[in-house]
Amino acid sequence: MNYVGTRGFAGDKTFAGALLDGLAPDGGLYVPAEWPTPGFDLSGDYGTLTQNLLTLFGVDVLGADAVKAAAERTRAAFLRDGEVPLTQLADNLWMLELWHGPTLAFKDMAMQMMAPLTDAALKQRNETLTLVTATSGDTGAAAVRAFAGSERVRLVVFHPLGRVSPVQRLQMTTVQADNVLNVGVEGDFDDCQAIVKALLGDQSLKQNGLISSVNSINWGRLLGQVPYYLAAAAASGADKPDFVVPTGNFGDAFAGWVARRIGGNVGKLHAAVNQNDALNQAINEGRYIRRQAVESASVSMDVQAPSNFERLVYEASGRNAATTKALFDTFNATGAVTLSPELQAALKAEVTASTVNEAQTAEAIAHAYKAYGQVICPHTAVSLSAALERGLDHPQIVLSTAHAAKFPDFVTKALGFAPKVPDAIQALYGQPEKITELKNDRVAALDLVKGFAAA
Numbered sequence: 001m002n003y004v005g006t007r008g009f010a011g012d013k014t015f016a017g018a019l020l021d022g023l024a025p026d027g028g029l030y031v032p033a034e035w036p037t038p039g040f041d042l043s044g045d046y047g048t049l050t051q052n053l054l055t056l057f058g059v060d061v062l063g064a065d066a067v068k069a070a071a072e073r074t075r076a077a078f079l080r081d082g083e084v085p086l087t088q089l090a091d092n093l094w095m096l097e098l099w100h101g102p103t104l105a106f107k108d109m110a111m112q113m114m115a116p117l118t119d120a121a122l123k124q125r126n127e128t129l130t131l132v133t134a135t136s137g138d139t140g141a142a143a144v145r146a147f148a149g150s151e152r153v154r155l156v157v158f159h160p161l162g163r164v165s166p167v168q169r170l171q172m173t174t175v176q177a178d179n180v181l182n183v184g185v186e187g188d189f190d191d192c193q194a195i196v197k198a199l200l201g202d203q204s205l206k207q208n209g210l211i212s213s214v215n216s217i218n219w220g221r222l223l224g225q226v227p228y229y230l231a232a233a234a235a236s237g238a239d240k241p242d243f244v245v246p247t248g249n250f251g252d253a254f255a256g257w258v259a260r261r262i263g264g265n266v267g268k269l270h271a272a273v274n275q276n277d278a279l280n281q282a283i284n285e286g287r288y289i290r291r292q293a294v295e296s297a298s299v300s301m302d303v304q305a306p307s308n309f310e311r312l313v314y315e316a317s318g319r320n321a322a323t324t325k326a327l328f329d330t331f332n333a334t335g336a337v338t339l340s341p342e343l344q345a346a347l348k349a350e351v352t353a354s355t356v357n358e359a360q361t362a363e364a365i366a367h368a369y370k371a372y373g374q375v376i377c378p379h380t381a382v383s384l385s386a387a388l389e390r391g392l393d394h395p396q397i398v399l400s401t402a403h404a405a406k407f408p409d410f411v412t413k414a415l416g417f418a419p420k421v422p423d424a425i426q427a428l429y430g431q432p433e434k435i436t437e438l439k440n441d442r443v444a445a446l447d448l449v450k451g452f453a454a455a
């Protein structure tokens, strides 16, 4: 299985090449050159299922040991007491908890898989890699925990100093591994992103070896999220359950699309977004418009230009790279595109969407406790609210993407009491922290990363 780009790149990239590149050479995103025909073997436990899936998508170019190691790590992050973490809430309604990994949020699933695969790909080429990433919290924590101790990767994470939650900070800074550098920038998240963008474009850094990012456009991250759709659908016992996905960059929802595309027992996919609803407007109104993101309770979904939307457009347009390129070129240049009626209808046939506001998010948190005895996080509440709005006449599985204790302020307000703090979080307090403080200055950031990459 080889990989092509959504904007016309048609070279023969293997999985390893797509993983290390991140972005395709055409400026688009990597997708499989063709989809495997349905008939995929769904039997076996989660580890076996994941291994088979990885092999199906050409990950075996990295060797059977790498496939096995990646499947094992993602299995360990997924299971709850050795079982698929699916809870039935009501008739036709289930919740899948994706936060039993090291940072108690679903990004662990992708990162735990990506780390051993990246190491294996670098080993094959006898290369090392510097990964740089900006984070508002969850992504950085999951990356630090996954890549700590990695043999060939040095990871630099930029977070806005004093502006991530204490739990998110501790999950990053209490890791003592030599190959991880946590940088607190005197600025906001956008400043961190601007620094990372500058670093990725810097020629002098490229001369020192490979440099890349762990953002959600990477195909390797996406693949780690496909197996749980298959496992959850099987565990529910339902025929083609719909999945309601709390959506930011649309990586998780697109993984669900992949699960269905390869013949999984998956019904409709529904993307639930917060007040940052560019995706909902594109699908339901045919206008894709970039606006300034505003802060919501479901902060990891505060995204106004969802990166993986491009993969959906490519597929919905019948894998038309010219259409895809034209659409995203216009969007990048002007910040707004009107979709053709045909494309909009095709998108809607693949994925439905709805918006959940802040008040509805709080209501869903209260309802989940009252009706089902569940304490849920704001992201999960967005998907639950959307699922209840759709109605319970068809089986639905709601994805739960983080532990409520990661977002104590909003949850406490909605519930009237504080969510119980799990041992994994409690244990972080009082541990020594490793953090480098940095002025909001690109030159200083470049010096810092160069020194770290060479060390």
Ligand SMILES: *Cc1c(COP(=O)(O)O)cnc(C)c1O
Residues within 6 Å of the ligand: 105, 106, 107, 138, 139, 216, 246, 247, 248, 249, 250, 251, 252, 253, 300, 301, 379, 401, 402
């Ligand atoms: C990242 C994140 C999401 C959104 O996932 P996407 O793949 O970006 O759509 C939802 N919930 C939580 C807790 C997250 O960290």
